[in-house]
Amino acid sequence: MLDKSFEDYEILIRQELLDVFGDAGFDPAKDIEGIAVNRFGHAEVICYPGFAFGSGNSDAPVPGVPTYDAGQRFGRIAFAHTDLNGFADNQGTTRISRRAVNDLLD
Structure with missing residues (x-):
């Protein structure tokens, strides 16, 4: 987890959400208000x-x-x-x- 940047995670998360919800009209640019990545729980x-x-x-x-x-x-x-x-x-x-x-x- 420490080897990836926030940008790396953001790209992966946006793509995964698009893959899952894209057919239903999901648009990452419009539908994602913010992403939080917690490295240390x-x-x-x-x-x-x-x-x-x-x-x-x-x-x-x-x-x-x-x-x-x-x-x-x-x-x-x-x-x-x-x-x-x-x-x-x-x-x-x-x-x-x-x-x-x-x-x-x-």
């Missing part, structure tokens, strides 16, 4: 607001978690992201994804 805790000191939001479905509203269904759209869990891990991702799907099925 790491484990991290993504704490929700109020994690350390409390939020005072006793009405939240998960008390003290004000970000829960960001995961509420919006019409036919359900949101699922590990930021809604507070921790970027596989179990949390699965739980949040399952919740989003169930929101749509209800």
